[in-house]
Amino acid sequence: MITIFGKYLRDLRHMHTELLKDMADRLSVSAAFLSAVESGKKSIPPTWPSLLNIAYQLSAEMRRDLNQAFDQSQKTAVIDLNNQSGERRGVAVALARTFNDLTDEQLDLIKRTMFAVKKRGTES
Incomplete structure (x- = not known):
C-alpha cells in the first residue's frame, strides 16, 4: 500500500x-x-x-x-539521548512510555505546544 x-x-x-x-x-x-x-x-x-x-x-x-x-x-522515531540531561532523557522516555495511551486531543496539544516553542525560537 x-x-x-x-x-x-x-x-x-x-x-x-x-x-x-x-x-x-x-x-x-x-x-x-x-x-x-x-x-x-x-x-x-x-x-x-x-x-x-x-x-x-x-x-x-x-x-x-x-x-x-x-x-x-515514519514507522519509527529515534531520539538520541546521548549528552542530554537527566531531565531531558526523562521527558523523552515518559513520552515514549505513555505515547499509546494519549488521546488524539492530548497529542494535538503536545504538537501545538512544540510548534509554538519552535516558532518562538526562530523569531529571536
Whole structure:
C-alpha cells in the first residue's frame, strides 16, 4: 500500500513528467528501492526531504507538504539521548512510555505546544 510520502513522490514525478527511474537517478538509488520506499516496504532515508528540496527546487508550501508526508509516513522515531540531561532523557522516555495511551486531543496539544516553542525560537 502506498504511503502518504509515496503519494507525494508520485505526484512530484507526475508534476515533472518523470518516470520512477528518473527520480531514482536524482536520489542516487535504484528504481526498485524507490518503489519499496513509496509502498512502505523500506524506510524513508532521512536525507530525502533535503535531497528532494534541492533536486526539485520546492516552494515553501511544497516543502511543508513534503515534511508533513515524511513525518506521517515514519514507522519509527529515534531520539538520541546521548549528552542530554537527566531531565531531558526523562521527558523523552515518559513520552515514549505513555505515547499509546494519549488521546488524539492530548497529542494535538503536545504538537501545538512544540510548534509554538519552535516558532518562538526562530523569531529571536
